[in-house]
Amino acid sequence: MSSDLPYAADAQVSLSYDELEVLRSQYQKELAQSHVTVQTKFNYAWGLVKSPVRDHQVEGVRLLQDIYRTEPTRRRECLYYIALGYYKMGNYEDAKSFNDFLLEKEPGNLQAQSLSALIEQGVTKEGYVGMALAGGAVALGTLLLAGFIRRATRK
Secondary structure (H helix, E strand, C coil): CCCCCHHHHHHCCCCCHHHHHHHHHHHHHHHHCCCCCHHHHHHHHHHHHHCCCHHHHHHHHHHHHHHHHHCHHHHHHHHHHHHHHHHHCCCHHHHHHHHHHHHHHCCCCHHHHHHHHHHHHHHHHHHHHHHHHHHHHHHHHHHHHHHHHHHHHHC
16 A cells, blocks of 8 residues: 555455454344444444455445434444445445545545545556456457458458
8 A cells, every 4th residue: 555545544454354253243242132332333334344355345335324324423434434345345436426425524534535546546447457358359359350351251
C-alpha cells in the first residue's frame, strides 16, 4: 500500500481466523438470546468486511446496511465500511456511490478521501483489463477471419 493513502488501511488488512471467530461467536450467542446489540452486530460486520472471503464481505455489507437503516447515530461508520466492502468485492460503482455520499456529509474525512483514491485506482485498473480483453477479442476475431478467408481462397 502506498504511503500517500494511510487512512484506508482497512482495505488491505484482514482479521485472523481466530479474531473473526471471536466476533462471530459473540454475534451468534446474542442472536440465540434474541437480543443482538448494535455494537456486537457492527463489530461482526466490520470483521466480515475486512475478510478476504467474498461471502463474508457480502454478509458484512448486508449487516451494515441493516444498522444504517435502524441506527442513525452509526450511519457515518456504516457508510465508510459499506463502501469499503463494495470496494473489496470489486463493485466500484456502489463503493463510489456510498463513499461519495459520506464525502458529501464530511468533505474532510481523510478515511473516505483515501478510499476514494483506491476506488478510482480500481476503476482505472478494471478499465485497462476491459480494454485488454476487448483488444484480445478483436485480435482473435481478426485471426479467425483471416484463416477463413485464406481457406476460402484456396478452394
